[in-house]
Amino acid sequence: MTAVIKTHLPVFVVAAPLFVSFLLSPMARRFGWVQSLVVGVQGLGLLLAVYLAGMILKSSGVPIIYSMGGWPAPWGIELWTGSLGAFFLLVVAGVTLPISLYAVNNLSDEVGDATRSTRFFVLYLLLAGVLAGMALTNDLFNIFVLVEVATISCCGLVSARRGPNAAKAAFNYLILATLGSGLILGGIGLVYMITGNLNMGFAGIALNGVWQDYPHVVWMAMSFFLVGFGVKAALFPLHVWLPDAHSTAPTPASAILSGLAVKGYIICLVKILFGVFEVHLLDVFRLDQILVLLGMLAILAGSILALAQGELKRRLAFSTVAQVGYIVLGFGLMNIKGVAGTLFYLASHAVIKSTLFLAAGALISATGKTHVKDFAGVGRKMPITMGVFSIASLGLVGIPLFSGFVGKWYLLLGSLEVGNLTAAGVIGIGSVLCAIYLFPIIRTAYFEPAPEDDWQDPGVPQRLALVMLGIAVIGLGVLPGPLLQLAQKAAADLLIIP
Amino acid sequence: MKILLGKVLINYPYFAAVILFAIGSATVLTRSNLFKKLIGINIMESAIFLMFIAAGSRRDGVVPILHMDDSLRPYINPLPSALMLTGIVVSVSVTAFALALIVRLYRFYGTTDAKRMSDIRNGVAKE
Secondary structure, three states: HHHHHHHHHHHHHHHHHHHHHHHHHHHHHOOOHHHHHHHHOOOOOHHHHHHHHHHHHHHOOOOEEEEEHHOOOOOEEEEEEOOHHHHHHHHHHHHHHHHHHHHOOOOOOOOOOOHHHHHHHHHHHHHHHHHHHHHHEEEEEHHHHHHHHHHHHHHHHHOOOHHHHHHHHHHHHHHHHOOOHHHHHHHHHHHHHHHHEHHHHHHHHHOOOOOOOHHHHHHHHHHHHHHHHHHHOOOOOOOOHHHHHHOHHHHHHHHHHHOOOHHHHHHHHHHHHHHHHHHHHHHHHHHHHHHHHHHHHHHHHHHHHHHHHEEEHHHHHHHEEEEEHEEEEEHHHOOHHHHHHHHHOOOOOOOOHHHHHHHHHHHHHHHHHOOOHOOOHHHHHHHHHHHHHHHHHHHHOOOOOOOHHHHHHHHHHHHOOOOOOHHHHHHHHHHHHHHHHHHHHHHHHHHOOOOOOOOOOOHHHHHHHHEEEEEEHHHHHHOOOHHHHHHHHHHHEEEEEE | OOHHHHHHHHHHHHHHHHHHHHHHHHHHHHEEEHHHHHHHHHHHHEEEHHHHHHHHHOOOOOOOOOOOOOOOOOEEOOHHHHHHHHHHHHHHHHHHHHHHHHHHHHHHOOOOEHHOOOOOHHHHHHH
């Protein structure tokens, strides 16, 4: 019995949230059950993800391959739990659990009554399951389907709030994201036309043999993927939809969108670039330099635009644009240190940005204010919320002993290893700009006199969620050990270094 | 030149796909009417479906269903057609969702034009 469960573990991790999400809508009348089911399935997912990651770590990166329906690889669809998959699965499970905990009994203001909140949870679990699927899938067309489901559930989450602003943001997001999906599907079609395979491993092998005959097709497919996923992941010049969408969404939705959904697309892009085209082709087509350049642009532009924003959630949303730049830059470095560092940075940013958005949501719903200068004296009235917000800000800036530092340190080492001093400089400037746009909020909150209003920390589940995330930010910074090891294995797998 | 023209003529479905794709994405990016944007998205997706189907088809190919008598005749590759069924389902659901959003926006603004919507919104902000 345990053996059966063990072999089906990868598919269970993906299917469980999807299955539960469809059970929820008829249960809307018993909203308590809905909430406990959501938190329960997320908790189970976290346990399984930890178990899978432990297994991968123990076997030093030997992947667990699961063929759907028992059909072997070139014909059937594979779920490939390698070190990259286990790593991202762990990140997804670790961040979705506190976010769903935060949403418990807390949606009535932003989303509405039990029926609407249940619909919100349906979309939320759908997104969580799809992100887990993105971590494990090894099939090009599967990626397209997952990306589409993720897009629709993201847009649904953005439009969950009543009113025209949310609908406008969701519509713009939907149109641009569908344009991106079209490009991704075109890229998949081109790869299928020259390789005859949809399995990424087999497509990679076939492409290795034939790419010299079709250099233009390879170029076109690469750029289709880069632009398509770039739109969805809000890579700098293509980020226009992100600030509206992420700042108008309800708090838990902004947290999962900024923290995880954006990264899911980046993981898919990386899987395709490194898994199908492989490192030497990326080298031939100079994609490493393009990625580094786009990353640097995104860091500078995102940080400067974030500085210009007065609304707290918009500032955080633009900060996500900058952080996506770090992640893309790291993949462009193409050495173990850079790629491992960027993977770790991806994980730490997922935790930090969810924390910041949840804390910001708690601040906004307690005070009813949205501008960064309005939070004078909040630090004393809402000690837990503001404390966790400060911890996460320190982490995002990259102060030692907080999780952002480890990732940024490895990114710096990686860029020095390839001799790219400009990239190293931009990473440093990005950190300084990040301090400039986050620290004034903390200063206002602690060192300015508080008004007489009665502001309070949010309820118990929300506090628990915030404290869990805060501990994770510090924990990853003090003891990066196992996660960093997993990231290094994943980097070695991506770069095909034994 | 003659060879190039011949290639284009033989691969005319791809040529059509490229033209449709350009029309679709230009419509999405330049039109401010939300319905026109949505139509543009649908044209663009049709272009990609056409490209996929063309990749799977072959001249004089038959339906890939096995009969005893004509099993030796060439048949088309069924995989791209099957994939595009999924693609069409996805595109229909995106369209439905976008239409629902347009209805919600129209109820509030009384227009389906993105420019007029932002005018109205800015006007509200000034008051």
